[in-house]
Amino acid sequence: MNILNLYYSSTGNTTRVAKAIEETAVQQNHSVDTVRIKPGMEPGIDVLAYDLVFAGSGVYEWLPGKPVMTLFSKLAKQYRLNGLIQQPAERRRTKQAVVYCTYGGTHTGANEAIPTVKYMGQLFDHLGFELAGEWYIVGEFHGAYLDFSKKGKLGNITGRPNESDLQSIAEMVKGALNIKAA
Numbered sequence: 328m329n330i331l332n333l334y335y336s337s338t339g340n341t342t343r344v345a346k347a348i349e350e351t352a353v354q355q356n357h358s359v360d361t362v363r364i365k366p367g368m369e370p371g372i373d374v375l376a377y378d379l380v381f382a383g384s385g386v387y388e389w390l391p392g393k394p395v396m397t398l399f400s401k402l403a404k405q406y407r408l409n410g411l412i413q414q415p416a417e418r419r420r421t422k423q424a425v426v427y428c429t430y431g432g433t434h435t436g437a438n439e440a441i442p443t444v445k446y447m448g449q450l451f452d453h454l455g456f457e458l459a460g461e462w463y464i465v466g467e468f469h470g471a472y473l474d475f476s477k478k479g480k481l482g483n484i485t486g487r488p489n490e491s492d493l494q495s496i497a498e499m500v501k502g503a504l505n506i507k508a509a
């Protein structure tokens with residue numbers, strides 16, 4: 328199975344999750360292309376070339392990182408122009424996507440992360456992928472926002488995602504691979 332592991336990370340939390348996804352999929356004998364989204368990146372990737380896509384981002388003011396939105400917008404335009412996004416969007420049942428975020432949730436908990444995951448899911452939904460998972464993974468704040476990790480709606484989230492979070496992610500990756508293989 329061809330797997331794309333696409334992610335954006337500003338302060339490193341989502342990178343740790345993407346590494347766990349890659350390691351788990353490789354352990355399960357799958358081939359994985361890991362692509363870190365960078366600012367100004369040209370849409371040189373074809374998500375339709377993959378059977379299973381993991382797409383993740385940190386949450387910044389409720390939304391994915393701007394480089395994610397810029398890239399997804401360019402990809403959507405390209406696929407629309409090539410006739411690969413149709414009205415209504417066709418279904419490609421052999422293709423699946425897992426969309427996820429890492430988030431701090433300090434003000435409203437998971438509610439402030441939902442727009443990010445829903446936003447990313449729509450590119451794949453438009454392309455006809457089945458959405459095989461929407462994951463919300465807690466990620467501590469860094470730098471100037473460090474205090475937000477200590478007394479927000481989710482309590483003390485310092486050190487998240489921690490080893491236990493990453494182990495859960497590995498199990499969820501195995502689950503996604505099993506669904507795909509079935």
Ligand SMILES: Cc1cc2nc3c(=O)[nH]c(=O)nc-3n(C[C@H](O)[C@H](O)[C@H](O)COP(=O)(O)O)c2cc1C
Nearest residue numbers: 336337338339340341385386388389429431432466
């Ligand atoms: C500038 C900034 C804005 C953020 N805004 C939100 C937010 O609106 N909601 C939220 O739940 N977390 C927010 N966070 C927390 C991040 O989503 C969280 O730390 C995430 O794991 C960061 O991912 P990254 O380390 O991969 O960049 C914000 C963090 C930063 C630095």
